[in-house]
Amino acid sequence: MSVADRKVVRGIGFGLLSPEKILRQSVVEINSPETYDQDGLPVPGGLMDRRLGTVEPSQRCETCGARAGKCPGHFGHIKLERPVVHPGLAKKVYETLSSVCKECGRIKLPEQEIEEYTRQMRELEGRNPNLAKALSKAIVKKASQVTKCPHCGTINNPIEFERPTTYFESSGGKGEGSALLRIPPTEIRIRLEKIKDEEARLLGWDPETARPEWAILTYLPVPPISMRPAITLETGLRSEDDLTHKLVDILRANEKLHEHISSGAPQSVIDDVWELLQYHVTTYFDNETQGAPSSRHRSGRPLRTLAQRLKGKEGRFRGNLLGKRVDFSARSVISPDPWIGINEVGVPQEIAKVLTVPEPVTNLNLQEMKELVRRGPKNYPGANYIVRPNGMMVDLRYAKDTNEIAEEIGVGFVVERHLRDGDVVLFNRQPSLHRPSIMGHVVRVLPYRTFRLNPAVCPPYNADFDGDEMNLHVPQGKEAEAEAKEMLLVQNHLLSPRFGGPVMGALQDFISGGFMLTRKSVLLEREEAMDLLYAGGYTGPLPPPAITSPKELWTGKQLISLFIPGGINFQGRANSCTGCGGCTLDECPSDGFVVVKDGELLMGVLDKKTIGASVPNSLLHFIIKEAGADAGRDFMDKAFKVMLRFSEENGFTVGLRDLEIPPSVREEIKKRIGSALAEIDQAIAAYKRGEIMAEPGKTPEEEIEDTIMSKLTKLRDDVGELAAENMDHESHSYVMALTGARGSVLNLTQISAIVGQQSSRGGRIVRGYSDRTLPVFDHGDISAKGRGFVESSFYEGLDPIEFFFHAVTGREGLVDTAVRTSQSGYMQRRLIHALEDLHVEYDGSVRGANGELIELRYGEDGVDPAKSNHGVALDIDRIIDMVMKEEDRDAITCFKRTRCSDRWAGKRGVVSDQA
C-alpha cells in the first residue's frame, strides 16, 4: 500500500492499448527467446529479465527496488517485425474494412447520410448503448453494400474474411477474371489509420480509447513474471508458465522473421513466417480461437493462455471473483443420527481438531485457555495457534514446549482453539437453491468420520444418505457467531415461506412410531413408560396412570402429551382416518380424529397429517407457530425420540407376509381380471368388424383406445380395492401406507394384486416395431397385453413381456427426471438472478436495488407466507377458539358442527378421567 495511492473506483472502462501506451508502460524491450543462460541467470532482454519484477524473495526488483511481494511487477514489450491482427477484434476489423473506402478512408455513404447518422449517434451515445450498437450495425450493413465510394469515386471490391485473421479482396470482374488477393496486416493498418475519429465512432469504435488501427498490433505487451510464475516440481525441474511458453514461441517467430527480412529472403518465405507469428499471437490471446488449431504442450495438453484464464467455470470471473475457496471449512459424507437434536450436527473429532475458533482471552476464561494451549494441537480439546497482542501468530504444532507458551498467554491474546460441543457452525448442501440450504447447527463432536445429521432436517437440504456430502463452515469472530446463533439456527427455518407450513417434521419411522405409540391399544407399564420418557430426555414426574388397577398402566397419548407445550389446542383428522367409512368428526372408528386441548392429546392417533414434514395446519405447525420456534424444536427433539424408542422396543419390520391375501380373494381377483380382459377382447373384435360407435369428435381408433383404457383403469381400481380390503391391516407395511410414513396403498396392491397398465409418453405403450410393441405380437395387436398391461402382481412375478414394459416405464421416469432437473435448475438460476435484489421495505412495498417500486404491498396483501397458515393470513376460527372461554368455545364448536353439546362434554369427561 505504500507504493500506490488509495482511490475510490467509480467505474471501469475497457479499451485498446495504443502502441504509444504499450511503449510508455514498458520497462524493457524483450527480444531474446532465451530465458536463462548456462549459469541459470536470467538473460537480459529475455522473458525472465530482472527488470520485469522479481518473484524470488532473495532478490530486489531492478525496476522499483522492492522485494518480492511488494513489487507489483512491470510490463515489458516486444516489437513485432511485422504487424499482426488482434484475434479478438478480427471480426470488427472486417466490418470496418468493409464499410470504408480503401483510398480515402471515408464511410462509403453519401455526406448527408453520414451527417444524419452522426447526429443520431450523438443522441444515443452514453444514454442508450444498446441502441447505439444497433445503429452502428445498421450503418455497417448499409455501407458494406456500396462499391463505388461516394466521396472519391474509387471502386471498392467486396472484402472477404476467413477465420481467424485473414482478409481477402476480390480483384474485380466476374467469374473467370476474378481472383482473391490477400490483404496483409500492413495494408489493413494503413486503411484503418485513414478513418476519421467521428466516422470511427459511427462504426462502433471509441477513438479515444480504441482507434481502429490499434487492432493491428505492432507492439505486444509482455506481462510481468508475477503474472506467469514458473513452478518448481518436486524433482527440482522448473516448469514455466503456459504464457511464458507462448511468449517464447512468439519471440522465436519474430526473430526468424527479422532474419529473413534482413537477409532479403523471398517474399513467400517471409509471408510464411509472418503467418506463423500471427498464429502464435492469436493463440497467445485465445487458445480456443475458431479456425486456429489449439497450441499444445509437449504432453499434448492444450496451453492455458489469456482467454482461458478468464473464461468459463474455472476462469477468473466465475472461479475466483464470484466464488472462492475458503478456510475454516470441512466437507464429508453425511449419515443419519436420529438421537442428536435437529439443530445439531455431528462432527468427527478428526475434523474438530483442524477447524478452529478464535477465542479472545479474558479474565474469565484465562485458566481454560491456558489448559487448551497446554494440550496443544494433537490432544483433542486443544488449540492450534495463539495470536499475541501484537498480532504475531504462534503455530503450536512447532512449539517445543506448550506449557511454556501457555504460561505466556494473558488477557489480550487470542487462542485459536479446537471446535467443540456447543459451537455454532454453518452447514450447507449443494445445490444451495434456497435460504435453508445453509443453516446454523450446534456442534456435537463424535467419533468416526462422517457428519451426522438428524433425518428430520433432510427435507430443506434435500439430503439423503446414499453418499451425499455436505459442507461445514466455522464462523470466525463474535459477530458472525451471533448472527449464526440468532438467525441461522435450524429452528428458525422450520416454517417454510414456500407453502406456509413446517418444512421439517416427522419422517418415515418417526411417523409409524408415533402412530403405533398413540394407538388406543397401547398400555404401558411403569418401566416401559419410564424408559420411553428417558429416551425423550423427560425429567419431570410421571403423570398419574390412566389405569390404576389391577396394574398401573399409562397410555402412549399420555406420554406424548408431556412434550406438547401447554396452551396448544388442535383438532383435525389423522392421515389414517381419510376414507374410513362411517367416520364422523369426533367419533372415528379408527381413532382418526385428533383432539389436543391445552397441550393434552385427548384423542386420535399421531401420523403424517399431525406431525409430518411439509404438512401445513398440522399439530406440529401450530406448536411451532404458537409456542415458538424453540418449543417446536424441543418437541421434535424429544417427542420424536420417544416415538423412535417405542418402535425400537416393539420392533418395526416388514415382510412379504404382510401383503398376503387369502386364496379365495386371490381367485376372485383372477376371475375379475379374466372377465375384464375378455370384455376388452370383445370390444376389440367389434372394433375390427367396424361395429364400434365413436362419440362425436372422436375417431374409431380413439374411441377403442379410450374404451380399453377406462376398462383397464376400472379393473385395477376394483381389484386394488378388493385386495386392500383383504390385506392384514395390522401389518407394518399397511401401517406405513396408512399413516403416510412410506408407500401408498396403491403400491401395496401392485405387490399383492395387480401391477396394472404401464405407460409411455402419457398413453399405453405403442412404440417399438412397426404396428406392434414386440415381435411376439401380431401386427396391429391392440390388446391389453400387447400394449403394456401387466396383469401379474409383483408377488407372483412378471412374465418377460410384462417385465420389459415395466422397465420401459421405469426408464422413461429416469430420463424425465434427468431432463427436468437440468431445465428447472437453469430456469431457477435465471429467476434468482433476476429477482435477487428485490426486498420488502419498511413501508411494506417491494423495491428494487435502487428503490424503484415493484409492488405496493408484497404479494398484494402484505402477508409473510412463512407466518401464514398455508397462505391464509388469518385463521379466524382458530383465533376465536383461542380467546374464547371454554364453555363458549364448546358452544361454538357444537353450533358449527350442528351437534349436541353434551356428547362433546361427555367425551371430554371420559378422557380427562383417564389423564
Place this chain on the structure above:
Amino acid sequence: MTRLDVSKHVLVSTHVLLQKEEAERVLKELGVTLDDLPKISARDPMAKYVKAKKGDVIKLIRKSPTAGQSLAYRVVV
C-alpha cells in the same frame, strides 16, 4: 366492424388517470420519483383510453386473489 372496448375485458383492471396534484401526492407518499414507478407505454390501449400523456401517472385498481383488491401505479412513457 365494431371496435373492441378493451376496458371491458375481464383481464383488464380499472385504469384511472391521476390529476397532477394527486399524482404528486402519491409520489410523495411512496417516497419515489417518477422514474421509480413501473411504466406503461403512451401507446398502450388503456393509456389511450384514459387519455394519458407522457409523464402522467395512472392508478390501477385490480382484483386480487390474495387481497381482494389491490392498487398499482404506472407512469406513462
